[in-house]
Amino acid sequence: MDIGDCYVGWATDEDIRTRGASGGLVTAMLAAALEKGLVEAVVVLKKLGEFEAVPIVTSDPEEVKATAGSMHSVPIVLSRYLEYGTKVALPAKPCDARSTIEQSKRGQVDIDTTYIVGLNCGGTMHPAGTRDMLDVMYKLDPEDIKGEEIDKGKLIFETKDGEEHAIKIDELEEEGYGRRESCQYCAVNIPRMADIACGNWGVIGDLAGKGTFVEINTDKGIAILENAIDAGAVEITPADDKGKAIREKVDGAMMKVAAAADEKYLSPIEGSHLDYYMNALSDCINCGACKTVCPVCACGEGAKCTEFSSASDTYKMSLFHLVRFVHLMDSCIGCGQCTDVCPVDIPLTHIYRRFAEPMQEEFEYKPGMDMTTPPFFGVDLIEEGH
């Protein structure tokens, strides 16, 4: 097995294979990593309801197995739950993987002991928005839902009576539902920065819906997959060229959709920029949730954004936000967590992207894609003679 190899794999355990998405390979691989001692802990989402799950850090393989299945309505970034020094694995959407890498650059995560099992992602939905969407667009009671999946551009809900209800995602988003805004313009769908990238794109023929396409990206990726195979938890077969081409095609199509959304949502501000930012920020209640939840923020309590800011000195927009917009220009990955938790619904991710995109484009630097530090830091180090 080498870096760059692609396979299609599935769990050998029938229960995991049935409950897990696309053959349950990821669940089986994570559980095997614990069972064989490759890692001490796994960070996963423990399902509490159809639209609710809570991140847990567990060393119990059975608890990992119980998490099988995808949840598009639980938009949580798991990297915040990693602890330095613990040998740990996590299933990682691109934003999970990218923020883990950014945290590693800041000494918060030890990348050498963290196994990032990447998951393809076309976007997630906020549970509150999902419930509204079910009511308004699908005319369904959210409590009647027993499962959901995304297939061929449609969001499909299965009700308890076994019926499937599908609407095109484009149509949902036209009406203001569907994926969170930040997911709509996120162009990273396949987590190639993860140790191993998994998903259902490119699984064709008899294995469609029953297997997971796997791309090996690092030695750790080889280790975690081989560990699962050795444990008898997973079986694989080489991916064929047609499957690989289809996967690339899907990724390319998703990137085009993201580019269009980026143009739609992040078009230039009309009128006074000062008015725009004052209007957007004037309802801030100074809760600090956006900083607390940010998966790439590592400054802690003594951060510049809090030290320089006081509510007593603020008129409509606080120095807290202004410092953060600038400070996160190089590291914002657009995960949407700040918008999700803002108690007064300020579209914070949108604003962070307005600052971050031009800078990241200018320096041709995309955070969290690898362990390369931002270019200006690199220049400083070279000039210092290091």
Add this chain to the structure above:
Amino acid sequence: MNENIFTTVCPGCSIACGMYVREKDDGTYDIDWRKDAVVNAGKLCRFGVRLSANLKAAVSKVDGNEVELSDAVTAAGNAIVDGAAFVSVGNTTCEEHLALMKLAESKGAVVNTGMGAFSSIPAECHSTMGVGVPLDAIESAKKIVLFIDPYEQYPLLVRRILASKKNGATVTAVGWKAVSLADDNKTIDPANYESELDLDNDSVIIAEINPSTDPERVMVLLNLAKASGAAIMFMKPFVNAVGCDLASKKTEQKSLDQIIAEINDGSIKTLVCLDSDLIEIMPDETAVREALGKLDNLIVITSRASAITDVAKIVVATEPLYKKAGTVVNAEGRALVGSGEGTDGIDVVGAMMGQPVGMYDEVHAALLATLGIEEVDERVVPEYEKPDYAAMDANPTAEAVETALVYAGGPFFWNGMVDDNDFVEMNLDMVTASSLLKGIPARIVSDKGEVAIKYKVSDVAPGVVLSNVKLPMTTGMVTSVTVSR
């Protein structure tokens, strides 16, 4: 490596925002956002975000010495005698409140929630005063009148009011300080509310009842709601104030001021407080401390270490709210349960009555009967009867002081905690007249003392020094002061 994660509600105010508490091996905890929570979609205000830094566990004590819980319970059982007074403002579950009611009843007493307005206003109004409207109804209102500052007092209302504006509502704020989301900020004589506000049955009035609220002011607002047909929602500062009020509805109750007065005149010698810190809640901390010092027995049953646990004769420490089995009813009237299974708080009260462990099922069943439901479903607000009531003669007390320090009273205030927002607000005229300079604290003096504190220029009513933190030189929610450099 496994964690204890609890689904619970924020104890900061009567919105009762859903959250997770992630407890670590060393007993400390972090909060996490519960995005599927029906009340708040996972969003939290400053108080909720910082909860783990704010709330510390209580320790059982007798006469200042740490003891085992069972020893504290025995001491409390012996000390609670006939004639004791009981207070539970609503900082714990309905089930614990009901358990305390049984204990109080066994001593010929009632449990006081401290909301004086309820005992001063006819009983047929209590349901309207207690249970508000579903938060969704705020979003669909055509007109909203605010008698609170949502940003400071009930921050999770802000997004609901902003949503209503997006839906075309107009918002009028009547209060000490201009509210930036309001289309119109007004100072109105209560006698003219009806004519100036022009409300109808698509309108929602949002106000507050707290232990210091003037009942006459509540009557004026009830009259306004009745005359206009508008819905009315009285927010409360305590997470389960509504639930405790519903549980206590048939009992005659005393205000906290009355209780302090009766301690001072010697008619109350033993006071039992269930998760209720009068030192934190009442504005004149010095006066409360002096009164509590006159008691023979101050018995505090609580999950949280606070000012009152330092002065109590007996502290019976129970599990934190997130670990408790039981129900909270928020300002909407929505019943909420967490994943906690602890019944220490009920069992200790049972033990004080000589009852065996296991009263939870009995009090929980009693609560469901009170709410008229068979089980708690957070997505369904129980139906409450709101009887018609007659218009009342009401004459709110005029705050006739030239310069007044006024408390806004947000979650940090009611929990007696220092907040980052440790400054007062006043308008530019007062800043100029007081010769204040940028960067130099304002000196605020009352009959009781003085304080130097940062200030901010805001659109505050003339003569008002607005504070979100409790200052030591105050005597009430409104204190006559002078301001100088």
